[in-house]
Amino acid sequence: MDQTVIVIAGPTGSGKSALALAFAERHRGTVINADAMQTYDAFPILTAQPTPAERSRVPHALYGVLPLSETLSAARWRALADVEIERCLAAGRAPILCGGSGLYLRTLMQGIATIPDTPTGLREQANAEWMSLGAEAFRARLAEKDPAIVARLKPADRQRHVRAWEVWLATGRPLSAWQAGDEGEPSRWRFATVLLVPERGWLRDRIEKRFDAMLTGGVLAEVRSVFDRAPDPRWPGLKAHGAPELFAHFRGELSLEDARRIGIDHTRQYAKRQMTWFRHQMTPDVVVDPTSDLGLEQTEKLLTKTEA
RNA sequence: GGAGGGGUGGCCGAGCGGUCAAUGGCAGCAGACUGUAAAUCUGCCGACUUCGCGUCUACGAAGGUUCGAAUCCUUCCCCCUCCA
Numbered sequence: 597m598d599q600t601v602i603v604i605a606g607p608t609g610s611g612k613s614a615l616a617l618a619f620a621e622r623h624r625g626t627v628i629n630a631d632a633m634q635t636y637d638a639f640p641i642l643t644a645q646p647t648p649a650e651r652s653r654v655p656h657a658l659y660g661v662l663p664l665s666e667t668l669s670a671a672r673w674r675a676l677a678d679v680e681i682e683r684c685l686a687a688g689r690a691p692i693l694c695g696g697s698g699l700y701l702r703t704l705m706q707g708i709a710t711i712p713d714t715p716t717g718l719r720e721q722a723n724a725e726w727m728s729l730g731a732e733a734f735r736a737r738l739a740e741k742d743p744a745i746v747a748r749l750k751p752a753d754r755q756r757h758v759r760a761w762e763v764w765l766a767t768g769r770p771l772s773a774w775q776a777g778d779e780g781e782p783s784r785w786r787f788a789t790v791l792l793v794p795e796r797g798w799l800r801d802r803i804e805k806r807f808d809a810m811l812t813g814g815v816l817a818e819v820r821s822v823f824d825r826a827p828d829p830r831w832p833g834l835k836a837h838g839a840p841e842l843f844a845h846f847r848g849e850l851s852l853e854d855a856r857r858i859g860i861d862h863t864r865q866y867a868k869r870q871m872t873w874f875r876h877q878m879t880p881d882v883v884v885d886p887t888s889d890l891g892l893e894q895t896e897k898l899l900t901k902t903e904a
Numbered sequence: 905g906g907a908g909g910g911g912u913g914g915c916c917g918a919g920c921g922g923u924c925a926a927u928g929g930c931a932g933c934a935g936a937c938u939g940u941a942a943a944u945c946u947g948c949c950g951a952c953u954u955c956g957c958g959u960c961u962a963c964g965a966a967g968g969u970u971c972g973a974a975u976c977c978u979u980c981c982c983c984c985u986c987c988a
Contacts, residue, residue, distance in 0.1 A: 633942050669939040755944040832940040
């Protein structure tokens with residue numbers, strides 16, 4: 597039985613979903629989401645999740661399955677993805693991972709240090725302390741417990757300092773100690789990775805057009821309904837590009853044109869960060885330039901090569 | 905016509921005689937990345953450059969004061985508010 601998992605990665609708007617869908621149709625596949633924001637349920641349009649029409653063509657998994665109030669993580673996603681891949685293979689379908697969250701993909705393929713879950717509320721507390729103590733004092737306090745991690749972190753990196761402190765509090769063991777020598781469990785599956793690397797100008801144009809299409813396709817109502825529920829601003833799922841800007845617009849702080857402009861800019865900046873990640877942190881089996889072609893042929897060639 | 909306020913690097917916006925090529929933010933470029941990752945963070949960001957605390961051009965325009973001005977004075981050109 598073949599257990600190769602196809603992975604389609606690339607920056608937002610590069611055409612991952614289209615490739616995954618086309619490939620899945622031809623190979624009896626299931627598309628499994630590998631994008632953090634797309635696994636939340638609040639913004640199907642804003643996060644460019646596959647449409648109902650697309651989902652009806654081929655099975656899709658892990659899209660919009662998590663309530664906005666929850667917090668996803670690399671390890672948690674890996675567990676979810678493992679289950680889906682398993683289920684997919686058991687059903688005789690080809691698992692096709694599709695997404696742009698590089699850390700998640702790497703965690704699935706190569707593993708991550710095994711660290712116990714931390715109680716909810718700890719992070720919130722640590723964040724509050726970072727604010728009240730100030731970066732300097734917070735960092736000094738962490739240095740007493742975990743000097744190794746402090747030496748690695750940039751002084752202003754709130755998020756990583758908070759995580760390190762949270763782990764120390766929850767486990768009584770330094771994060772650096774948990775990480776040392778533990779790369780985690782490598783995956784039991786074999787992966788065939790396809791990386792979409794589009795030309796900048798082309799991508800920029802697509803991102804802008806996609807945002808405009810969302811605007812006329814109902815995002816305003818979608819985001820507004822979430823806005824009206826006054827969600828906790830700390831929920832990670834609220835960070836979906838466009839949501840903070842549109843929220844600001846609903847509050848009367850930004851014109852719609854400005855919200856659009858800024859949302860597009862942020863999406864483009866994110867695409868750049870993704871490209872940097874993939875370029876330096878991942879070695880794909882095949883690189884596809886989606887500017888000229890969907891990449892279907894190269895992906896199929898890759899699969900036959902992997903199976904041989 | 906009269907009274908004020910203002911014109912600063914791609915944009916916004918500090919500076920108000922020297923330590924200013926000029927705080928800061930945005931945008932841009934490059935980069936980092938082991939559990940919030942559509943996150944978080946770092947560097948560069950006038951031109952030239954052997955990339956050096958080097959040279960040049962710069963704070964609406966033109967003059968002037970001064971050892972020295974983005975910062976003071978004069979005139980001019982724009983913009984905004986208010987009174988007519």
